[in-house]
Amino acid sequence: MEVPNPPWHREPRRRASKPQLSRELVVKTALGILAADGIDAVSMRRVAQALDTGPASLYAHVSNKDELDELMFDRILGEVPLPQPDADRWADQVKEILRGQVKAMLAYPGIAKVAWRTMVPVGPNVLRHGEAVLALLRAGGLSLEQAAFAGDALSLYTKAYAYEGSVWSSGEVDQADVALRGKQMMDYMNSLPPQAFPNMLQLGSFFSEETASDRFEFALDMFLGGLSHLAAGN
Amino acid sequence: MEVPNPPWHREPRRRASKPQLSRELVVKTALGILAADGIDAVSMRRVAQALDTGPASLYAHVSNKDELDELMFDRILGEVPLPQPDADRWADQVKEILRGQVKAMLAYPGIAKVAWRTMVPVGPNVLRHGEAVLALLRAGGLSLEQAAFAGDALSLYTKAYAYEGSVWSSGEVDQADVALRGKQMMDYMNSLPPQAFPNMLQLGSFFSEETASDRFEFALDMFLGGLSHLAAGN
DNA sequence: TCTATATGCGAACGCCGTTCGTGTCAAGTA
DNA sequence: TACTTGACACGAACGGCGTTCGCATATAGA
Numbered sequence: 001m002e003v004p005n006p007p008w009h010r011e012p013r014r015r016a017s018k019p020q021l022s023r024e025l026v027v028k029t030a031l032g033i034l035a036a037d038g039i040d041a042v043s044m045r046r047v048a049q050a051l052d053t054g055p056a057s058l059y060a061h062v063s064n065k066d067e068l069d070e071l072m073f074d075r076i077l078g079e080v081p082l083p084q085p086d087a088d089r090w091a092d093q094v095k096e097i098l099r100g101q102v103k104a105m106l107a108y109p110g111i112a113k114v115a116w117r118t119m120v121p122v123g124p125n126v127l128r129h130g131e132a133v134l135a136l137l138r139a140g141g142l143s144l145e146q147a148a149f150a151g152d153a154l155s156l157y158t159k160a161y162a163y164e165g166s167v168w169s170s171g172e173v174d175q176a177d178v179a180l181r182g183k184q185m186m187d188y189m190n191s192l193p194p195q196a197f198p199n200m201l202q203l204g205s206f207f208s209e210e211t212a213s214d215r216f217e218f219a220l221d222m223f224l225g226g227l228s229h230l231a232a233g234n
Numbered sequence: 235m236e237v238p239n240p241p242w243h244r245e246p247r248r249r250a251s252k253p254q255l256s257r258e259l260v261v262k263t264a265l266g267i268l269a270a271d272g273i274d275a276v277s278m279r280r281v282a283q284a285l286d287t288g289p290a291s292l293y294a295h296v297s298n299k300d301e302l303d304e305l306m307f308d309r310i311l312g313e314v315p316l317p318q319p320d321a322d323r324w325a326d327q328v329k330e331i332l333r334g335q336v337k338a339m340l341a342y343p344g345i346a347k348v349a350w351r352t353m354v355p356v357g358p359n360v361l362r363h364g365e366a367v368l369a370l371l372r373a374g375g376l377s378l379e380q381a382a383f384a385g386d387a388l389s390l391y392t393k394a395y396a397y398e399g400s401v402w403s404s405g406e407v408d409q410a411d412v413a414l415r416g417k418q419m420m421d422y423m424n425s426l427p428p429q430a431f432p433n434m435l436q437l438g439s440f441f442s443e444e445t446a447s448d449r450f451e452f453a454l455d456m457f458l459g460g461l462s463h464l465a466a467g468n
Numbered sequence: 469t470c471t472a473t474a475t476g477c478g479a480a481c482g483c484c485g486t487t488c489g490t491g492t493c494a495a496g497t498a
Numbered sequence: 499t500a501c502t503t504g505a506c507a508c509g510a511a512c513g514g515c516g517t518t519c520g521c522a523t524a525t526a527g528a
Binding site: 147164225230 | 350351354355356358361364365368369372378379380381382383384386387390391393394395397398401412415416418419422423430431432433434436437440441448449452453455456457458459460461463464
């Protein structure tokens, strides 16, 4: 129970328990909220509140909410270990890196949404990951252009998959609602001329949380399979 | 110049120029704003304003902003023609459909962002597209599960690509800013131990609006290449 | 000790989606 | 024709958001 101070009370110069703000501290606090309550809970107000100050104070250390988002994302990628490159296992190692990225993004629900609008990679960890993937693709025999395009597609798909997964698992959409939607879809399709959607009707069982990682692996395998074929033809 | 009516003036029963609201009209109006000013301009207030009413009135015809988003998206997909299926050209036809989807999404800047959180496809046109792609994949020799996974990955990637493209081209991020960011990235990389990022440093020229569709085609070719290989092995 | 500069941050602006309660109109009833 | 009733439209307000402005305070310098 917070009780307001009597009017004659003066605060000490700086509350001992309140460390100096810094960019570092702002980002760390934001990450705490992100991990606990998801990206939508990370607002300037909420971060400021957690630091026992007002939103305006954050702008001294972070120029933007967008910048804060990027800083959080880069830090999260920093937690993902990169394997020692081994040219013979290039495809496996690419998969390993992307799996790590997904895992990290899922641990911070909704961060993928942010990754998303960060068009130009600037953070040091984003660069490290980009370079690692590119180097592996080149080691696999791809040209620079091919590696660039492939890296782009892989990162795009990985972010997309991670975002889908985090929306699904975090509270952003509740299971009951999704189930209802699925049922409505089935009902709708069944109400139409029989067999208007022969394939769609059989799909229900393939999409659930259990199959999520299978879908990811499948997509990677297909894409990397295509790449190997291309590299072999070079 | 709008002059307020004198207090004794009564409006006629219903302004002749103001047609009855309807779900149809709401969606159509929203699409107009979307096409003109992008998804972020489509707010309940803005749509209501365009219909010369208050935001509360829209809720009689649309239960949600989310529902409005879904309705817009489904309608946009409705504009994309589906080819007459030809089993021999299944891969080409899949590409054709996805290209159509991208084109439609780019015409309505930012709509891909919406497509994005629509986890369960319910709209009739979304279903039609899903069925068409699935049918082609099955015609290509894939099992139901393989087709399901492949369709999922393709749609995920297509939305991701379209979203990236629309952010790039619509005013959501201006070119000067992107260029600045790119330059900062280069400077940063050059400031590090030489050749810490040998591949990333050479990347600049591959990412621009001109290469966008090349990147899309490349990704599709790789993925479909992997699929064909899989189908051949079946 | 007094002044000048720098910093912290409360309050406010203009957006957003959504809800509630009221005022208005049209159809039904006497 | 006059009144009642039910449904609908929608203005205003709520609680959120990112961001800015300018004042009050605290620190450093004279």
